[in-house]
Amino acid sequence: MELDIAVHPATADRFDDLAAILAPRNPDAPACWCLSYRVPGAEFNALAGADRPARLRRYAEEGTPPGVIAYVGGEPAGWCSVSPRSSHHRLTRSRTIPAVDDVPVWSIVCLVVRPGFRRQGLGHALLAGAVEFARSRRAPMLEAYPIESGDERISTALAYVGTTSLFEAAGFERVVKTSSKSGGRERWLMRLPLEGEQPPEVDAAGG
Template identity: 55%
Template sequence: MTTPAFPVRPATAERFDDVAAILGPRNPDSAVCWCLSYRLPSKENRALAPRERAERVRQLCARPVPPGVLAYDSDLVVGWCGVGPRAELHAFTHGRTIPHVDDLPVWSIWCFRVRAGHRRRGIAQALLEGAVEHARGHGAPAVEGYPVDNRGSRVDTTMAFVGTRAMFERAGFAKAADTSSVLNGFPRVLMRRALA
């Protein structure tokens, strides 16, 4: 068995500094998402001060089920993928743009971040596959993603955080539904992969 080019590990409390290196700003007083915008109600999300965001993510990393996975190039953290039970993600449990296909307690993959200077090397694909294994290891019956269906067109780097349909298809996902969500001018589709 060969060692993966970019090993993927859960974002545990012991790896919080690596999570911060990917998600956090250089200036700790700058307001950035910290991958919380899909997880929290918008009012609560907007009310968090910059340093409170970091602390919230630190708390999530300390839970028995980490909030995502990290990719590494040797000892350097080079990527993040948010993955967790859909029931814990406010935007997907209360939003109207991403449909519910059925009542299965699926997990969702909603965010990819790859360190600048390391893009276009397969890190996002490694993160996706690692997220699937993370979900499987925690008993998820299926996992979903909501990428853009860009049909081969280039996606702006700042809007590529949801992934592309082709990327999900390469990881064994199939389209399960259309959505009414649009990102960077591209429609988003609901992709699903059964794990049970």
């Protein structure tokens, strides 16, 4: 049975849907809320409890939505963090994932699929929606930093950065092997050119 999937930018009015995907069971648990790459380490460590989701919401309220949300039958099911690399404090200063040139790339740093929606191909649809969103915002290039998965099954704890096979299936190409690792696995810097394929600005895939 084919899933009824729609992917939309994570605008402020959709933040409750994003919270349904990212919120831990214990609201006081130190969940990342996709901030560890975005804000300086001192600020990240100082944020606790409800402060972290509030900080992420500010990105949507102040400018470019911080990513896209996938819906299955209208229910929030997945999240992909996609925004300009320059908006990620940790990336702009990273020694393990350095910039390879001066192109103002956008970065994908996280993909999350809720339990109950996994292993149904939603990751591919979510990534396709992220690509369309970046393209609609005139991003010249999209970048990601997935792990080398090989033929082994990857745990959900590691899969948040994506796998090389997932990104290759979406047309991304390997640029350079980084010195960053996730769960002991090597991570690649991969890219997908978007320039020259710019449609009129839209509400991303499905919108």
